[in-house]
Amino acid sequence: MIYSLAKVAIALTVAFCSWFLVRLVRERRRFVGLPGPPHHWLYGHLPIVKKIKEGLPADAHINLLHATIAHEYDLGPIYYLDLWPTFDPTVIVLDPAMAAQATQLNNLPKHPLYRLMEHTVGTQSIITTTGQQWKFWRKVFDPGFSSTHLATLTPMVVERVEIFIKKLEEHVETGEVFQMLPLTKSLTMDVIGRVTMASDFNTQQQSHEIVDTFTVLPKYIPPFGFDPIRLFSPTRLWNARYYQKKLDRLIGEVVDQRFRERRAGKVGPSEKSLVHLALDTYEQMGGAVNTDVITDPAFKINAIHNIRGFFFAGHATTATSLCYLYYVLYKYPVVLHRLRQEHEEYLGIDPEDVSARIQKEPTLLKRMPYTTAVIKESLRLFVGVGTVRNGVKGFNFLDPKTNIAYPTYRDGPFPILIRSFPIHRNPGNFPDPERFDPERFLGERAASMTKDAYRPFEKGPRDCPGQELSMMEMRITLALTIRKFDIEMAYPEDAPKVMGDPAYHVMYSSAGPAANLPIDKPRERTAAMSHAVRTAARNGLNSSSIGKTSEWLVLLADKPGILERRVRIRPVHSKNFVKLHESGFVSWAGPVFKEHVSEGIRPLVGSTMVVNAPSRKAVKETLEKDIFVTEGIWDWDNVQILPFQTILRQPAQKTGAVL
Numbered sequence: 001m002i003y004s005l006a007k008v009a010i011a012l013t014v015a016f017c018s019w020f021l022v023r024l025v026r027e028r029r030r031f032v033g034l035p036g037p038p039h040h041w042l043y044g045h046l047p048i049v050k051k052i053k054e055g056l057p058a059d060a061h062i063n064l065l066h067a068t069i070a071h072e073y074d075l076g077p078i079y080y081l082d083l084w085p086t087f088d089p090t091v092i093v094l095d096p097a098m099a100a101q102a103t104q105l106n107n108l109p110k111h112p113l114y115r116l117m118e119h120t121v122g123t124q125s126i127i128t129t130t131g132q133q134w135k136f137w138r139k140v141f142d143p144g145f146s147s148t149h150l151a152t153l154t155p156m157v158v159e160r161v162e163i164f165i166k167k168l169e170e171h172v173e174t175g176e177v178f179q180m181l182p183l184t185k186s187l188t189m190d191v192i193g194r195v196t197m198a199s200d201f202n203t204q205q206q207s208h209e210i211v212d213t214f215t216v217l218p219k220y221i222p223p224f225g226f227d228p229i230r231l232f233s234p235t236r237l238w239n240a241r242y243y244q245k246k247l248d249r250l251i252g253e254v255v256d257q258r259f260r261e262r263r264a265g266k267v268g269p270s271e272k273s274l275v276h277l278a279l280d281t282y283e284q285m286g287g288a289v290n291t292d293v294i295t296d297p298a299f300k301i302n303a304i305h306n307i308r309g310f311f312f313a314g315h316a317t318t319a320t321s322l323c324y325l326y327y328v329l330y331k332y333p334v335v336l337h338r339l340r341q342e343h344e345e346y347l348g349i350d351p352e353d354v355s356a357r358i359q360k361e362p363t364l365l366k367r368m369p370y371t372t373a374v375i376k377e378s379l380r381l382f383v384g385v386g387t388v389r390n391g392v393k394g395f396n397f398l399d400p401k402t403n404i405a406y407p408t409y410r411d412g413p414f415p416i417l418i419r420s421f422p423i424h425r426n427p428g429n430f431p432d433p434e435r436f437d438p439e440r441f442l443g444e445r446a447a448s449m450t451k452d453a454y455r456p457f458e459k460g461p462r463d464c465p466g467q468e469l470s471m472m473e474m475r476i477t478l479a480l481t482i483r484k485f486d487i488e489m490a491y492p493e494d495a496p497k498v499m500g501d502p503a504y505h506v507m508y509s510s511a512g513p514a515a516n517l518p519i520d521k522p523r524e525r526t527a528a529m530s531h532a533v534r535t536a537a538r539n540g541l542n543s544s545s546i547g548k549t550s551e552w553l554v555l556l557a558d559k560p561g562i563l564e565r566r567v568r569i570r571p572v573h574s575k576n577f578v579k580l581h582e583s584g585f586v587s588w589a590g591p592v593f594k595e596h597v598s599e600g601i602r603p604l605v606g607s608t609m610v611v612n613a614p615s616r617k618a619v620k621e622t623l624e625k626d627i628f629v630t631e632g633i634w635d636w637d638n639v640q641i642l643p644f645q646t647i648l649r650q651p652a653q654k655t656g657a658v659l
Contacts, residue, residue, distance in 0.1 A: 056498060091408060091416045177490045316510040325375065327489065377436055387462070393409040
């Protein structure tokens with residue numbers, strides 16, 4: 001008996017080894033003549049991937065792996081990776097024209113890899129389905145993301161962002177380092193809960209069963225790559241199935257509740273949440289006859305899984321994008337300064353008035369070009385999305401520069417990974433790509449941008465349907481927060497970096513910033529126009545007391561946003577100054593000012609001044625003549641000039657805090 005079992009074991013081992021060797025030779029031969037990093041006849045590209053991964057942080061996103069391989073080996077517009085048996089042989093597309101061939105000129109089918117997402121978004125979501133089923137449901141839900149409908153959601157988004165502001169203010173009080181990503185995720189979950197299910201989750205202030213269940217699901221999805229122990233783990237399989245069923249049940253209860261409300265006439269015909277759009281379709285199909293429940297189980301599970309899909313896609317990427325906006329604005333104070341200037345120009349000088357202004361005129365934010373440019377540039381540098389398509393027999397990528405054809409099928413289909421991250425960081429597509437430069441999205445530079453190179457929401461028929469909602473959330477959040485808070489990072493000096501950034505992409509439920517974007521200890525700050533300055537201005541130093549010459553408020557900051565002193569300048573002649581203190585005024589003549597500067601005393605660093613001058617240009621001339629040249633440290637990136645009379649009409653108040 002033992003002898004027979006041994007013979008069977010030997011036979012099975014020989015059979016497996018024979019199959020493995022035949023398959024190995026077949027897989028390695030698929031890559032003959034194809035571009036890529038150096039290829040080993042036995043190990044394929046596994047040694048290359050091992051080497052690159054060892055040079056990256058352990059938690060680095062696969063986007064960074066593919067981008068680093070392309071950079072290290074100076075690879076062209078497309079390359080192939082042979083990773084069998086750990087993963088299917090893969091095509092990595094780095095050229096916008098070729099990306100368009102797969103997604104826009106042709107709509108290649110999605111790769112079976114998307115089945116991994118079924119554990120999170122369901123089997124019937126438009127994220128995972130194809131063909132007529134995908135087309136049908138995409139058409140059903142598109143009205144929920146129209147510009148007209150999104151404008152009606154502005155008050156709701158503003159309300160959720162105001163709760164987000166309160167959470168930030170709580171961190172101001174505690175003075176502790178905290179992580180930004182959990183806060184932005186709670187914010188975007190609250191928004192997408194309203195958009196998808198017409199539900200107020202209030203996740204920012206309390207737990208919610210649907211959100212809690214959805215959050216835990218990604219822990220039990222099948223592993224990416226070769227990990228048989230986790231793949232077949234009974235605990236993982238049981239938990240995945242349990243939480244999927246629970247989530248379907250909870251969302252199904254919401255769908256039934258909305259259906260009953262609709263039948264009772266409690267919901268108007270203009271309601272465009274995704275669950276109501278699904279119910280519109282159900283009624284049009286004749287499914288609402290004499291019943292208060294949805295009787296078609298196939299329709300109901302389609303609706304549930306699509307809501308799951310939009311909930312997943314609608315919160316994670318926007319939450320991450322908000323984090324990266326705060327990150328780049330911290331790194332680039334010049335951009336932050338100009339962004340605040342645009343907000344003051346369009347939204348008024350008082351940050352407390354912004355909510356009402358936005359709700360009164362929802363389209364105003366879309367007319368702010370620099371704000372949109374900042375968001376676009378942040379998405380360019382830190383894009384986390386892409387798409388995975390499946391190779392098709394007879395379809396080849398064609399390099400428009402060389403007319404060389406690259407196969408997508410050779411002894412089987414290749415998975416095709418369209419990698420927006422390296423496309424966005426290619427100097428051939430975006431000059432000086434590592435530089436954060438919002439102006440590349442303005443004017444002639446935007447018009448001359450490489451076609452199809454910018455793809456933060458992907459392109460083609462299967463682009464992100466919620467991209468306008470995401471942009472709206474980011475615009476509103478910036479408008480309500482950047483003049484109330486200075487948000488500073490808390491990455492340690494020895495934090496690992498990728499491409500110079502400690503906030504490199506890691507994989508959560510989607511690509512996000514390393515360490516959840518730690519924020520430094522909060523420090524309280526006072527308003528840009530202090531109560532002392534307002535009081536002094538109203539008690540004798542206003543335009544009526546010093547003539548009709550125009551007055552200009554000038555903010556000088558050695559660290560933008562932190563204003564340590566308040567200084568008012570009134571030129572009696574070209575080089576006379578008046579410094580404002582709580583106790584009164586001390587006159588500074590030009591030579592005295594120079595003397596103090598030479599001694600290392602900088603009375604104007606981090607200060608607010610008011611300058612008499614007939615125009616903004618004249619203010620600059622005065623500053624350059626009397627301050628900048630003398631002290632030799634100022635540049636216009638640290639200067640903000642505003643009409644003073646506008647300030648005088650505002651009430652004295654605190655406007656925020658430094659984080």
